[in-house]
Amino acid sequence: MKEFWSDRIQNITPYTPGEQPRDRKLIKLNTNENPYPPSPRALEAIRQGTGESLRLYPDPAGTELVQALAEIYGLETDQIFVGNGSDEVLSFAFQAFFDRGSEIVFPDITYSFYPVYANLFGIRCRTVPLREDFTLPVELFLGGNDGIVIANPNAPTGMETGTDGIRRILEGNPEQVVIVDEAYVDFGGESVVPLIRDYPNLLVVQTASKSRSLAGLRVGFAFGQPDLIAGLNCVKNSVNSYTLDRLAIAGATASVRDVDYFDARRRWVMETRERTAKRLKALGFTVLPSKANFIFVSHPAVSGRELFSGLRREGILVRWFDQPRISDFLRITIGTDEEMDALGTALARLTGMEGLPV
Amino acid sequence: MKEFWSDRIQNITPYTPGEQPRDRKLIKLNTNENPYPPSPRALEAIRQGTGESLRLYPDPAGTELVQALAEIYGLETDQIFVGNGSDEVLSFAFQAFFDRGSEIVFPDITYSFYPVYANLFGIRCRTVPLREDFTLPVELFLGGNDGIVIANPNAPTGMETGTDGIRRILEGNPEQVVIVDEAYVDFGGESVVPLIRDYPNLLVVQTASKSRSLAGLRVGFAFGQPDLIAGLNCVKNSVNSYTLDRLAIAGATASVRDVDYFDARRRWVMETRERTAKRLKALGFTVLPSKANFIFVSHPAVSGRELFSGLRREGILVRWFDQPRISDFLRITIGTDEEMDALGTALARLTGMEGLPV
Numbered sequence: 001m002k003e004f005w006s007d008r009i010q011n012i013t014p015y016t017p018g019e020q021p022r023d024r025k026l027i028k029l030n031t032n033e034n035p036y037p038p039s040p041r042a043l044e045a046i047r048q049g050t051g052e053s054l055r056l057y058p059d060p061a062g063t064e065l066v067q068a069l070a071e072i073y074g075l076e077t078d079q080i081f082v083g084n085g086s087d088e089v090l091s092f093a094f095q096a097f098f099d100r101g102s103e104i105v106f107p108d109i110t111y112s113f114y115p116v117y118a119n120l121f122g123i124r125c126r127t128v129p130l131r132e133d134f135t136l137p138v139e140l141f142l143g144g145n146d147g148i149v150i151a152n153p154n155a156p157t158g159m160e161t162g163t164d165g166i167r168r169i170l171e172g173n174p175e176q177v178v179i180v181d182e183a184y185v186d187f188g189g190e191s192v193v194p195l196i197r198d199y200p201n202l203l204v205v206q207t208a209s210k211s212r213s214l215a216g217l218r219v220g221f222a223f224g225q226p227d228l229i230a231g232l233n234c235v236k237n238s239v240n241s242y243t244l245d246r247l248a249i250a251g252a253t254a255s256v257r258d259v260d261y262f263d264a265r266r267r268w269v270m271e272t273r274e275r276t277a278k279r280l281k282a283l284g285f286t287v288l289p290s291k292a293n294f295i296f297v298s299h300p301a302v303s304g305r306e307l308f309s310g311l312r313r314e315g316i317l318v319r320w321f322d323q324p325r326i327s328d329f330l331r332i333t334i335g336t337d338e339e340m341d342a343l344g345t346a347l348a349r350l351t352g353m354e355g356l357p358v
Numbered sequence: 359m360k361e362f363w364s365d366r367i368q369n370i371t372p373y374t375p376g377e378q379p380r381d382r383k384l385i386k387l388n389t390n391e392n393p394y395p396p397s398p399r400a401l402e403a404i405r406q407g408t409g410e411s412l413r414l415y416p417d418p419a420g421t422e423l424v425q426a427l428a429e430i431y432g433l434e435t436d437q438i439f440v441g442n443g444s445d446e447v448l449s450f451a452f453q454a455f456f457d458r459g460s461e462i463v464f465p466d467i468t469y470s471f472y473p474v475y476a477n478l479f480g481i482r483c484r485t486v487p488l489r490e491d492f493t494l495p496v497e498l499f500l501g502g503n504d505g506i507v508i509a510n511p512n513a514p515t516g517m518e519t520g521t522d523g524i525r526r527i528l529e530g531n532p533e534q535v536v537i538v539d540e541a542y543v544d545f546g547g548e549s550v551v552p553l554i555r556d557y558p559n560l561l562v563v564q565t566a567s568k569s570r571s572l573a574g575l576r577v578g579f580a581f582g583q584p585d586l587i588a589g590l591n592c593v594k595n596s597v598n599s600y601t602l603d604r605l606a607i608a609g610a611t612a613s614v615r616d617v618d619y620f621d622a623r624r625r626w627v628m629e630t631r632e633r634t635a636k637r638l639k640a641l642g643f644t645v646l647p648s649k650a651n652f653i654f655v656s657h658p659a660v661s662g663r664e665l666f667s668g669l670r671r672e673g674i675l676v677r678w679f680d681q682p683r684i685s686d687f688l689r690i691t692i693g694t695d696e697e698m699d700a701l702g703t704a705l706a707r708l709t710g711m712e713g714l715p716v
Binding site: 002003004005006007008009012014015016017018020028031033034035036037038042043046047050051052053054055056057058059060084085087088091095096097098099100116117119120177200201209213214215216217218227228230231233234235236237238239240241242243244245246247248251 | 360361362363364365366367370372373374375376378386389391392393394395396400401404405408409410411412413414415416417418442443445446449453454455456457458474475477478535558559567571572573574575576585586588589591592593594595596597598599600601602603604605606609
């Protein structure tokens with residue numbers, strides 16, 4: 001094996017996504033999917049698009065979707081890029097803005113795809129430790145690097161760095177591109193999209209996978225000044241002219257325009273999150289303050305590994321990261337109220353709070 | 359502009375796809391789309407998949423589609439890769455198998471995306487001139503390179519190199535990966551997929567865009583020995599775990615399984631191609647022998663540029679390449695019989711064969 005592989009991939013370790021089980025009876029709280037269906041208008045738009053026109057290539061620029069985003073977010077169309085999921089958008093951004101051999105900076109605990117992109121594209125990585133309480137030490141991100149990537153709210157902690165902190169980072173790195181990955185921002189976080197007007201070095205990346213319940217459709221967005229958006233298009237048009245298929249463009253456009261549905265469902269997720277956090281705290285869990293559609297929790301008496309395995313035995317999938325500082329934490333996606341009740345009951349059992357064996 | 363761009367994209371020229379006009383009254387023979395709709399079973403599978411499950415991530419490996427391809431093509435599942443259109447598959451192959459600074463070889467007249475990938479990934483390109491009659495000089499592709507890319511049938515000529523020629527190239531480059539891009543093979547060409555058993559250096563790339571009428575859904579395939587397929591997966595999983603959305607997987611799977619529909623429609627296209635070629639020859643055109651869903655034609659008295667503009671004025675879009683050796687040719691996609699009749703009538707006028715002004 002690897003006989004014909006190029007040097008650039010000989011020693012890289014790809015990203016490992018959360019498990020996608022075929023057994024639908026499992027309660028799936030492991031990949032931060034939304035428990036509610038996509039907007040009925042999105043589904044209707046996809047149905048309308050399912051016909052003869054699929055024989056034709058899509059609009060390579062996804063104009064319809066770009067226009068909807070421009071209207072909803074109050075931006076110009078040349079400040080918006082759309083792609084096949086925010087992972088693809090991020091991979092284009094790494095190529096467009098970070099040179100081979102240059103050094104980019106991100107927190108020690110964050111989305112584990114960032115070093116994977118960097119390794120493939122020959123970019124060096126330096127990690128900055130989050131503080132003991134998992135907040136971002138903004139003062140350690142001011143200069144001395146060739147680029148910055150901040151997930152905000154952060155994954156897997158769910159914790160947010162406020163707009164003031166992001167602004168300090170943007171001002172401390174005027175020559176470098178600062179990517180703010182807002183995959184989870186719609187669950188109560190404060191978006192820094194309004195800052196793109198003032199900061200030509202800011203690229204904000206978002207996704208339709210979480211807050212719009214469209215993980216299965218693969219749509220992501222980026223917002224920034226025209227120079228950055230043109231860079232993303234340059235990479236895109238050098239690898240695949242048509243990254244978004246016709247149905248993805250149609251469905252995502254209708255979803256973006258259905259603001260009421262979007263607002264109602266994300267509010268439900270936030271309410272369930274707060275209810276779940278309260279219940280788990282009552283069981284003795286530490287629950288980090290989350291602005292995302294997941295919570296990051298640990299228990300003083302039962303290890304992360306035990307909790308993960310115990311939940312799995314009970315048919316509940318969550319995510320556990322076997323890595324320093326967070327190996328006693330579980331990342332638990334916010335599901336429906338019923339699913340979170342089942343989770344609470346299982347965790348009560350596993351922590352001995354119902355008098356059952358751990 | 360370009361203030362924040364990385365060195366790798368400062369001087370590259372992205373690929374320019376054929377125009378996708380919004381005016382549906384135009385006869386669109388410019389991007390090699392299929393004139394017939396996708397299989398009704400593909401559309402039904404997409405409709406079935408349009409529901410709540412879109413909130414969930416797709417299967418990252420596209421297992422269902424891989425299994426269908428394995429059955430239809432008589433391969434093992436570890437010999438198959440699926441991606442978001444064959445352009446994306448090719449971009450992954452360039453990264454997986456060709457090193458920075460190494461030199462790959464392809465014909466001077468071929469798919470113009472190959473040098474674009476190469477430029478982005480820092481791969482050097484050497485072109486080998488096709489013979490005067492646009493056939494491939496196989497003897498000039500035997501060694502002295504770090505990789506080879508052959509479109510077969512070739513684009514934009516439509517001409518095929520036989521299996522014996524490809525076999526000679528595979529045997530003349532045992533240490534290099536030879537990519538055979540079979541985007542157009544289903545229209546009468548001979549696929550070299552059976553050769554992958556014997557040649558570990560052979561990667562065959564195909565697409566659902568042309569022969570399966572699914573350009574709007576973005577699905578491509580690659581076939582090769584497991585080492586090559588693992589290399590493609592390594593790249594894919596380093597940029598985007600889920601390149602194919604749920605609807606693309608469902609639709610392409612049903613399309614691949616609907617063999618009767620596929621065979622009937624590609625036969626229609628081939629019949630229309632032969633009829634069109636005959637008519638254009640009667641008008642004095644040179645028509646290269648095509649095994650693709652397009653023909654490449656020139657006229658002794660009227661320039662390519664004039665023909666292109668003239669057809670455009672008549673509401674017929676074709677593709678014209680302003681580049682050496684082929685600037686007097688048009689690439690004309692095979693449409694329906696009615697569309698090709700309209701084309702024939704327009705070309706008769708433009709070449710003075712109906713006594714009308716050119």
